[in-house]
Structures are given as C-alpha cells and as structure tokens.
Amino acid sequence: DAGVIQSPRHEVTEMGQEVTLRCKPISGHNSLFWYRQTMMRGLELLIYFNNNVPIDDSGMPEDRFSAKMPNASFSTLKIQPSEPRDSAVYFCASSPRTGALYEQYFGPGTRLTVT
Amino acid sequence: AQSVTQPDIHITVSEGASLELRCNYSYGATPYLFWYVQSPGQGLQLLLKYFSGDTLVQGIKGFEAEFKRSQSSFNLRKPSVHWSDAAEYFCAVAPASGGSYIPTFGRGTSLIVHP
Numbered sequence: 001d002a003g004v005i006q007s008p009r010h011e012v013t014e015m016g017q018e019v020t021l022r023c024k025p026i027s028g029h030n031s032l033f034w035y036r037q038t039m040m041r042g043l044e045l046l047i048y049f050n051n052n053v054p055i056d057d058s059g060m061p062e063d064r065f066s067a068k069m070p071n072a073s074f075s076t077l078k079i080q081p082s083e084p085r086d087s088a089v090y091f092c093a094s095s096p097r098t099g100a101l102y103e104q105y106f107g108p109g110t111r112l113t114v115t
Numbered sequence: 116a117q118s119v120t121q122p123d124i125h126i127t128v129s130e131g132a133s134l135e136l137r138c139n140y141s142y143g144a145t146p147y148l149f150w151y152v153q154s155p156g157q158g159l160q161l162l163l164k165y166f167s168g169d170t171l172v173q174g175i176k177g178f179e180a181e182f183k184r185s186q187s188s189f190n191l192r193k194p195s196v197h198w199s200d201a202a203e204y205f206c207a208v209a210p211a212s213g214g215s216y217i218p219t220f221g222r223g224t225s226l227i228v229h230p
Contacts, residue, residue: 033217042220042222101216102147102164102216104159105158106158106160108158
C-alpha cells in the first residue's frame with residue numbers, strides 16, 4: 001500500500017515567493033497533520049485536520065502560512081510570502097482513527113530552502 | 116502542558132553493543148508515552164507505545180522501553196544494536212484523557228553506530 005505522499009521532496013525558492021507543499025494521506029485515514037522540523041525548534045505541529053476540517057491551527061506561525069484540505073485525499077500547505085526563516089523540513093502525517101491520533105504515519109517530508 | 120526531555124543529543128555505540136536512550140517527561144498525571152524512529156530522509160515511524168499495565172513494553176525492530184513512574188522516565192533499550200539502527204529517535208507524550216492524544220515530541224537523539 002502507498003504511504004503518505006508528499007511533493008515536492010525538495011524546494012528551493014527565493015525570499016518573497018509563494019511556496020505550496022502538497023500531501024496525499026493514506027486512503028481511509030481521516031486525520032491529517034502538518035509538522036515543521038528544524039534544528040532549533042525540533043518537530044512542531046502546525047495544524048491538523050479531522051474529516052477535512054481544520055481542528056487546531058494554533059501552531060501555524062503567522063498569517064503567511066495557510067493550509068487547506070479540499071477533500072479526503074489531498075492537502076496543501078502554502079507560505080506566501082516565504083522568508084529565509086521558513087527553511088525547514090515539512091512533514092505531513094495521517095492517522096486512521098480519531099481516538100488514536102498518536103498513531104501517525106509520516107510522509108518522507110519536503111525540504112524547503114528559502115534564499 | 117506536557118513536555119518531553121531527551122538529554123542526549125547524540126549517542127554513539129558499536130555494532131552489537133547494548134543501547135539505552137533516555138527520555139523524561141513532565142505531566143500532571145501518567146500520560147501515554149511513545150517512541151518514534153526517523154531514518155535518514157524519511158518520516159517518523161512509531162516504534163512502541165505505553166498506555167497502562169506492564170511497565171515494560173515491546174516494540175518493533177527488537178526495541179523495548181520501560182516506564183518508571185517514580186523517575187518520570189520512559190527509556191528505550193535494545194540489547195544488541197545493528198548498523199541499520201542508526202537513525203534519529205524521538206520520545207513523545209500525549210495526554211491519557213480528555214485530549215486529542217496528539218503527541219508532543221522531544222528534540223530527538225541521534226544514534227550513531229560504529230562497525
């Protein structure tokens with residue numbers, strides 16, 4: 001079975017540009033998470049969705065960040081405009097059961113570099 | 116709020132040697148506890164979890180962890196390390212009740228295995 005799919009795997013962009021990261025969760029999973037990983041701050045939860053509805057976006061760093069989940073099989077994380085401090089690895093994860101959100105299946109991540 | 120401390124940033128062991136990775140948590144009650152592993156270029160994978168009952172839990176890949184309430188610890192162990200165990204290991208904690216069970220992750224411990 002395919003796991004969580006993220007694209008692109010690597011993204012290099014210039015400061016001020018819009019960046020869109022994409023995620024396809026595992027089929028049948030009803031919760032989806034976006035994380036950011038940096039050396040300085042470790043792994044941070046940005047936002048999570050349940051049944052395509054955003055439940056908690058308190059981890060989204062600022063208004064430049066937005067996330068959508070238009071259907072059960074696709075989500076995007078957008079940064080506009082991007083800044084060098086946004087450079088990080090962004091992970092998407094999905095979970096099969098609402099009552100067991102610790103059981104998460106992670107994608108391979110998107111390494112974002114903003115110059 | 117719950118928090119997790121992994122005191123060792125890096126651990127180096129020889130192949131075949133035993134391993135113990137330390138994890139301490141801070142929480143008002145006994146939480147759910149987890150260990151995840153992140154192989155190079157990959158997302159996190161759940162190794163094992165503790166909810167209640169037997170304080171020694173077995174996980175995948177030959178790993179085990181022991182919950183010690185008196186020390187607020189949940190250390191990960193393996194009796195004989197293989198070169199393929201080289202990875203980043205994350206301890207995580209989630210509330211055992213009244214919450215979403217979304218884990219809070221520690222900063223991680225990087226395991227280096229010498230031949």
